[in-house]
Amino acid sequence: MKQYEPHVVEEKRQAIWEKEGLFRVTEDTNKKKYYLLEMFPYPSGKIHMGHVRNYSIGDVIARYKNMRGYNVLHPMGWDAFGMPAENAAIERGVHPAKWTYDNIDYMKKQLKRLGFGYDWSREIATCDVDYYRWEQWMFLKMYEKGFVYRKSAPVNYCVKCQTVLANEQVVDGLCWRCNEAVIQKELTQWFFAITRYADELYEFCDRLPGWPERVLNMQKNWIGKSYGVEVDFLLENGEKLTIFTTRPDTLYGVTFMALAPEHPLSLSLAEGTDYEVEVRAFIEKAKQQDRSFRAELQGTKEGVFTGRYAINPLNGTKVPIYIGNFVLMEYGTGAIMSVPAHDQRDFEFAKVYGLPIIITIMPEGRNLDPNTMDCAYEGDGYLVNSGDFNGMNNRKAISSIIDYLEQKGIGRSTVNFKLRDWGISRQRYWGAPIPIIYCDNCGIVPVPYDQLPVVLPLNLEVKMVGRSPLSDYEEFYKVKCPICHGDAKRETDTMDTFVESSWYFLKYACPEYNVGPLDTKRVNYWMPVDQYIGGVEHAVLHLLYSRFFNRVLNELGLVAVREPFENLLTQGMVIKDGAKMSKSKGNVVDPDYLIEKYGADATRLCCLFAAPPEKDLDWSDKGIEGCYRFLQRVWRLVAERLDIIKGIKSTIIPKDNSGDMGLLTLRIHKTIKKVTEDIERFHLNTAIASIMELVNVIYKYLEKPRNTDEELSLLKGSIETVLRLLFPFVPHITEELWEMLGADMQLLRGAWIEYRQEYTIKDMVTIAVQVNGKLRDTFEIERDAKQEAIREAALALEKVKRHIEGRPVKKVVIVPNKLVNIVCP
RNA sequence: GCCGGAGUGGUGGAACUGGCAGACGCGCCGGACUCAAAAUCCGGUGGUGCUUGGCACUGUGCGGGUUCAAGCCCCGCCUCCGGCACCA
Numbered sequence: 001m002k003q004y005e006p007h008v009v010e011e012k013r014q015a016i017w018e019k020e021g022l023f024r025v026t027e028d029t030n031k032k033k034y035y036l037l038e039m040f041p042y043p044s045g046k047i048h049m050g051h052v053r054n055y056s057i058g059d060v061i062a063r064y065k066n067m068r069g070y071n072v073l074h075p076m077g078w079d080a081f082g083m084p085a086e087n088a089a090i091e092r093g094v095h096p097a098k099w100t101y102d103n104i105d106y107m108k109k110q111l112k113r114l115g116f117g118y119d120w121s122r123e124i125a126t127c128d129v130d131y132y133r134w135e136q137w138m139f140l141k142m143y144e145k146g147f148v149y150r151k152s153a154p155v156n157y158c159v160k161c162q163t164v165l166a167n168e169q170v171v172d173g174l175c176w177r178c179n180e181a182v183i184q185k186e187l188t189q190w191f192f193a194i195t196r197y198a199d200e201l202y203e204f205c206d207r208l209p210g211w212p213e214r215v216l217n218m219q220k221n222w223i224g225k226s227y228g229v230e231v232d233f234l235l236e237n238g239e240k241l242t243i244f245t246t247r248p249d250t251l252y253g254v255t256f257m258a259l260a261p262e263h264p265l266s267l268s269l270a271e272g273t274d275y276e277v278e279v280r281a282f283i284e285k286a287k288q289q290d291r292s293f294r295a296e297l298q299g300t301k302e303g304v305f306t307g308r309y310a311i312n313p314l315n316g317t318k319v320p321i322y323i324g325n326f327v328l329m330e331y332g333t334g335a336i337m338s339v340p341a342h343d344q345r346d347f348e349f350a351k352v353y354g355l356p357i358i359i360t361i362m363p364e365g366r367n368l369d370p371n372t373m374d375c376a377y378e379g380d381g382y383l384v385n386s387g388d389f390n391g392m393n394n395r396k397a398i399s400s401i402i403d404y405l406e407q408k409g410i411g412r413s414t415v416n417f418k419l420r421d422w423g424i425s426r427q428r429y430w431g432a433p434i435p436i437i438y439c440d441n442c443g444i445v446p447v448p449y450d451q452l453p454v455v456l457p458l459n460l461e462v463k464m465v466g467r468s469p470l471s472d473y474e475e476f477y478k479v480k481c482p483i484c485h486g487d488a489k490r491e492t493d494t495m496d497t498f499v500e501s502s503w504y505f506l507k508y509a510c511p512e513y514n515v516g517p518l519d520t521k522r523v524n525y526w527m528p529v530d531q532y533i534g535g536v537e538h539a540v541l542h543l544l545y546s547r548f549f550n551r552v553l554n555e556l557g558l559v560a561v562r563e564p565f566e567n568l569l570t571q572g573m574v575i576k577d578g579a580k581m582s583k584s585k586g587n588v589v590d591p592d593y594l595i596e597k598y599g600a601d602a603t604r605l606c607c608l609f610a611a612p613p614e615k616d617l618d619w620s621d622k623g624i625e626g627c628y629r630f631l632q633r634v635w636r637l638v639a640e641r642l643d644i645i646k647g648i649k650s651t652i653i654p655k656d657n658s659g660d661m662g663l664l665t666l667r668i669h670k671t672i673k674k675v676t677e678d679i680e681r682f683h684l685n686t687a688i689a690s691i692m693e694l695v696n697v698i699y700k701y702l703e704k705p706r707n708t709d710e711e712l713s714l715l716k717g718s719i720e721t722v723l724r725l726l727f728p729f730v731p732h733i734t735e736e737l738w739e740m741l742g743a744d745m746q747l748l749r750g751a752w753i754e755y756r757q758e759y760t761i762k763d764m765v766t767i768a769v770q771v772n773g774k775l776r777d778t779f780e781i782e783r784d785a786k787q788e789a790i791r792e793a794a795l796a797l798e799k800v801k802r803h804i805e806g807r808p809v810k811k812v813v814i815v816p817n818k819l820v821n822i823v824c825p
Numbered sequence: 826g827c828c829g830g831a832g833u834g835g836u837g838g839a840a841c842u843g844g845c846a847g848a849c850g851c852g853c854c855g856g857a858c859u860c861a862a863a864a865u866c867c868g869g870u871g872g873u874g875c876u877u878g879g880c881a882c883u884g885u886g887c888g889g890g891u892u893c894a895a896g897c898c899c900c901g902c903c904u905c906c907g908g909c910a911c912c913a
Contacts, residue, residue: 213829213830214829214830214907214908217828217829217830217908217909218828218829218907218908218909220828221827221828221829221908221909221910222908222909224909224912226912226913228913243913244912244913245913246912246913247913258913301911324911325911326911326913327911327913328911328912328913330912331912331913332912332913335913336913337913338913339913343913344826344911345911345913346913348911416912416913417912418909418912536907539907539908540908540909609837609838609849609850610837610838610850610851611837611838612838615831615838616906617837618836618837620836620837620851622836622837622850622851622852623837623850623851625851626849626850626851627850629850630850632865633865636865677841681841683839683841685837685838685839685849685850686838686839686840686848686849688849688850689838689839689848689849689850690848690849691849692849692850693848693849696849699866703867766845767845768844768845769845770844770845770893770894772893772894773892773893773894773895774894775845778845810893811893812893813844813893813894815844815894818844818845819844819845819894821844821893821894822893823893823894
């Protein structure tokens with residue numbers, strides 16, 4: 001008997017797949033398309049277990065859908081721009097390009113060794129000129145349409161990475177990449193106007209039923225939509241001070257106003273008052289406090305009086321205007337009305353500065369007293385101290401007051417978002433150059449389309465200089481203005497790498513297309529992505545950016561769909577000993593080692609079997625041993641009895657469907673059904689478990705000698721079933737065994753196995769018998785037996801009689817083919 | 826603080842719409858094969874108690890409730906994880 005040698009088998013199969021071009025696809029309108037995509041890796045050096053898991057899940061689905069007759073696009077590529085390449089260059093003196101392409105070579109080999117079925121003819125690397133040139137094209141189009149603009153703004157800056165970061169890339173005040181504290185810096189930067197789509201991106205969250213709730217919630221949370229009203233307060237000199245509030249029902253309780261330190265009125269208001277010096281100092285101090293510092297202050301309310309007052313438009317009350325450190329310039333109008341009675345922050349501020357508290361919302365059945373309150377009341381109630389609105393429920397009052405304000409022309413209902421525009425300038429080298437030229441005469445000049453691409457020069461030494469290395473490289477930045485032909489300077493910042501990953505899924509449809517950005521016809525054949533699989537860490541980064549970018553490209557007529565990803569699966573992390581794998585913790589598992597020791601099939605199987613895809617997977621070395629053992633068991637099942645089954649015709653619908661053969665037949669069909677349903681809903685771990693059960697049943701079947709043709713046919717049928725069900729999970733071993741059986745390879749790869757419903761049910765069913773809800777016994781009866789027969793059989797059982805103890809039976813509940821519950825209290 | 830998600834044996838995890846809790850795997854215990862070991866195969870394995878080849882009680886974070894029946898539904902808590910966080 002041939003031994004199971006994973007490497008021999010795997011190398012052999014992979015060579016065959018390669019030769020046959022098994023995973024190549026073309027657009028075929030006669031077949032239903034299925035676009036399966038896994039998030040492409042950053043070529044950091046080596047594949048890690050997270051990749052193995054992600055791509056193993058994807059490969060099962062891709063192969064399964066293929067077997068179901070879909071035209072499956074399953075591509076792979078490289079998110080190849082980014083800082084680690086640059087850091088490697090600085091640390092080791094390797095050029096980022098060499099480092100990146102070497103890593104791609106190595107990692108591609110790893111992916112091939114794992115046997116993933118990708119259409120490698122569609123491979124893309126985002127650092128290729130032929131990729132990013134079209135990104136520059138898109139940038140120019142977006143610039144024309146006003147989706148890109150340049151402005152000076154306080155931005156997040158990582159000192160260690162020496163570059164600007166988008167809001168999404170700051171996690172708890174730290175850089176998402178290096179964990180260094182992020183500071184605020186005033187810089188002129190390029191921005192993508194993602195906020196233009198804030199509302200649509202938010203609202204469409206409710207129209208993505210194929211996405212996990214968790215991710216949609218995170219996106220909604222990030223976009224942060226809130227309904228409210230802008231209200232104009234008048235200053236004493238007649239000027240307007242506009243604020244935003246979601247609680248117009250508390251307008252009568254306003255006792256002061258608060259402006260953000262950066263608010264344009266902050267300084268001008270105080271000018272000429274006794275408070276000018278103090279205000280100036282406060283604003284200066286606030287400027288020094290960047291975001292992370294402010295976050296640390298959390299709740300410590302500080303402010304300063306401007307010396308000016310505003311008039312409440314509803315009741316004419318004069319209220320003092322303060323500058324407060326807790327007011328954010330970026331949100332709403334940068335100014336707020338303060339209602340200490342009904343807002344905790346205002347309450348705290350009022351306590352510090354001795355400002356009055358006026359109750360305007362009274363909870364039912366309670367009586368609030370401003371003198372004894374120790375926190376704001378933010379709940380519902382009826383209005384008091386509110387003029388004509390007294391007695392009204394506060395929820396109703398919100399709309400009534402808005403109506404009133406709009407009628408009087410002093411307020412407008414408004415929607416506000418937390419989402420900010422996406423800053424895409426990076427002061428780094430290894431990225432796509434921004435196609436812009438600065439000319440002293442003509443200003444900002446976009447690079448003409450016929451001068452694209454702006455090629456990233458490869459012949460320069462990369463150093464850490466605190467600015468883009470390109471800004472030290474004359475050959476790159478010294479250019480002539482396309483308009484006036486005078487001396488001009490090229491933009492030396494590069495684009496955020498998240499720009500590349502915002503449209504790569506479109507490029508896979510037409511990777512070699514190079515006469516325009518995208519071959520729209522092919523893009524529209526494949527789009528949307530039917531199933532996207534990746535880590536949850538991109539819930540608000542990549543996934544939000546891509547939804548935005550796809551919309552822009554939709555408006556440019558490059559793609560027909562609005563939403564790029566129909567269904568999303570976010571797989572959990574691979575952890576070990578309860579912690580994320582990391583070099584510093586020393587708990588990293590190396591895929592190369594696993595493939596070496598157990599083979600690709602066992603490695604894949606283990607990743608799929610140990611936990612359901614969405615959950616975190618706690619890696620255990622014992623787990624893979626178990627999977628390896630199982631594969632050997634499958635191998636022996638075929639190899640040990642090849643001589644007796646090879647020439648036999650196989651079947652899974654035997655003429656004699658009784659006794660042991662009946663049991664095996666039942667199990668075969670039930671397993672096919674279960675595995676099919678489980679794959680459809682991504683319960684891959686239970687799908688594998690049920691195949692294991694089938695294997696156990698086959699071994700049970702083999703405990704007795706099986707000599708007749710009928711018995712052997714069924715045996716062969718059961719074995720073939722195992723191989724076909726297992727194929728998407730462990731393609732190498734199953735193909736090898738299939739070949740040993742001398743069967744048609746197309747049957748294994750080309751078609752999923754179907755079950756027969758009538759074989760998934762038994763003639764006899766086991767009924768559980770409960771007395772007062774407690775299980776007491778079971779009995780067998782023919783399926784779909786009459787209720788009366790079931791009742792009698794149950795009541796006749798010895799154990800049941802004993803537990804009834806002669807008491808009168810009040811009721812008998814019968815669940816057909818399952819259970820009887822006898823109620824006798 | 827707000828918004829999500831989760832809590833099941835020694836362990837990873839099953840149980841689709843309320844219907845036999847613990848599938849499958851790991852570990853452990855016992856046995857077979859062996860001079861021995863590994864590998865392999867077979868059997869057992871939630872807890873407690875007892876008159877121990879059986880029977881009873883108990884058991885899905887805690888406390889209530891609905892129901893003939895609750896891991897699953899409802900109410901109130903606890904713990905853990907994730908996201909947002911002075912967003913007016």
